[in-house]
Amino acid sequence: MTGRSTEDLVQQLIRNLPPVKPIARLRVAAVGVVALWVVAVVATGWMTGKWPRLGEAAFWADPITLAILLGLGAVAAGAVVAALASAVPGRERLARAGGMGAGIAAIWLIGCGLWAVGGSASESAGGLFAGSASCLVHALVLAIPAALATSFYLSRGAPQHRLFTSGVAAAGAAGLGALAVHTTCSMAGGFHLLLGHCLTPMIAGLVFALPLAGLIQRWSPAALES
Amino acid sequence: MGDEREARWRNWMVAAQAGETPAYEKLLAELIPYLRRFVQRRLLNTATAEDVVQNVLISIHRARGSYRAERRFTPWLHAIARNAIIDQARQQVRRSHREISLEADGVAEPSTPAVEPTSERLSPELEGALHALPDAQREAVELIHLQGYSIAEAAERAGATKAALKVRAHRGYRAMRAHIEALRLEEGGG
Numbered sequence: 001m002t003g004r005s006t007e008d009l010v011q012q013l014i015r016n017l018p019p020v021k022p023i024a025r026l027r028v029a030a031v032g033v034v035a036l037w038v039v040a041v042v043a044t045g046w047m048t049g050k051w052p053r054l055g056e057a058a059f060w061a062d063p064i065t066l067a068i069l070l071g072l073g074a075v076a077a078g079a080v081v082a083a084l085a086s087a088v089p090g091r092e093r094l095a096r097a098g099g100m101g102a103g104i105a106a107i108w109l110i111g112c113g114l115w116a117v118g119g120s121a122s123e124s125a126g127g128l129f130a131g132s133a134s135c136l137v138h139a140l141v142l143a144i145p146a147a148l149a150t151s152f153y154l155s156r157g158a159p160q161h162r163l164f165t166s167g168v169a170a171a172g173a174a175g176l177g178a179l180a181v182h183t184t185c186s187m188a189g190g191f192h193l194l195l196g197h198c199l200t201p202m203i204a205g206l207v208f209a210l211p212l213a214g215l216i217q218r219w220s221p222a223a224l225e226s
Numbered sequence: 227m228g229d230e231r232e233a234r235w236r237n238w239m240v241a242a243q244a245g246e247t248p249a250y251e252k253l254l255a256e257l258i259p260y261l262r263r264f265v266q267r268r269l270l271n272t273a274t275a276e277d278v279v280q281n282v283l284i285s286i287h288r289a290r291g292s293y294r295a296e297r298r299f300t301p302w303l304h305a306i307a308r309n310a311i312i313d314q315a316r317q318q319v320r321r322s323h324r325e326i327s328l329e330a331d332g333v334a335e336p337s338t339p340a341v342e343p344t345s346e347r348l349s350p351e352l353e354g355a356l357h358a359l360p361d362a363q364r365e366a367v368e369l370i371h372l373q374g375y376s377i378a379e380a381a382e383r384a385g386a387t388k389a390a391l392k393v394r395a396h397r398g399y400r401a402m403r404a405h406i407e408a409l410r411l412e413e414g415g416g
């Protein structure tokens with residue numbers, strides 16, 4: 001037993017009860033994240049001249065490109081849904097489903113990347129690194145607005161497994177970034193597709209889980225009040 | 227009956243989100259017995275049930291912004307309560323691992339007191355938390371933590387078994403932490 005009764009605790013909690021704004025609906029938050037991603041894609045397209053090649057017949061003719069497109073879309077959707085839902089108590093089932101979907105899509109992506117590696121001619125190490133790093137960085141830049149919007153939402157919620165939540169948030173945002181990059185990039189090397197496109201969400205999820213968890217914590221109303 | 231209660235709790239929570247203290251007080255008062263039953267059914271160690279209930283109440287307070295009126299209240303409440311139970315179980319496992327490793331290293335069994343009684347060195351916050359403890363828990367915390375006695379020596383001085391003293395000390399630490407958290411919560415205004 002504690003030194004203070006539960007009834008005393010209630011009295012402490014009800015004292016100075018500031019009004020709080022209820023968290024936004026998941027659907028609204030998801031639409032907001034996607035809208036910011038679209039803005040980022042349009043803004044970088046306008047600045048760099050790199051636009052999605054969705055109108056090119058060659059883009060739709062390559063099965064590996066399409067398989068990666070599908071995988072990145074599924075990782076992004078699953079991970080963003082998992083992150084947003086994990087911030088709302090009672091939505092654990094949706095968070096788990098999103099996380100599982102993202103996990104399966106990640107395995108699919110690794111398979112696609114290996115398929116691309118197996119089917120492509122050898123690439124020079126220097127060109128491979130430069131091209132892959134360029135796409136990775138481009139994807140991460142495009143992911144920033146979505147990652148910030150997701151983090152803001154999560155800071156208003158009550159995520160239970162903070163590292164899982166921030167990891168899938170980072171993976172989801174990076175998945176959106178990689179999806180846009182995949183549609184604009186015209187490099188065809190197998191290793192490039194694996195390192196610069198397919199692995200981007202996983203790399204971001206691992207590398208940025210901790211910093212994003214810190215940001216979410218910092219933005220939480222309790223932290224801002226103190 | 228269930229639907230009526232669901233609607234009542236939902237309305238009170240919505241009012242609490244708007245800052246209405248009476249509604250929040252009614253909600254928490256009705257939740258306490260409900261949570262006690264919920265927690266006791268799921269805990270192996272029912273001695274810690276009241277601590278878990280208090281943790282759930284604090285979690286509800288912190289997470290009240292994450293509730294939306296168009297969704298049912300009880301699944302939201304159950305998720306928070308389940309998480310508090312899981313946290314409690316994890317803490318217990320961590321604590322027992324720590325105890326085992328300390329005992330294996332002989333750290334918990336020093337032959338002489340490590341320090342002299344030092345309650346005057348405590349911060350006012352800690353001192354307040356210590357004095358709020360029941361006598362048995364305060365004695366256990368003072369003997370082990372402040373006066374540096376080994377578990378065996380402290381148990382002998384308190385006239386209790388080693389296991390009982392450890393339990394008292396752990397409950398004391400937890401109560402002190404809860405006391406300090408509540409104080410900070412109060413100071414932070416929510």
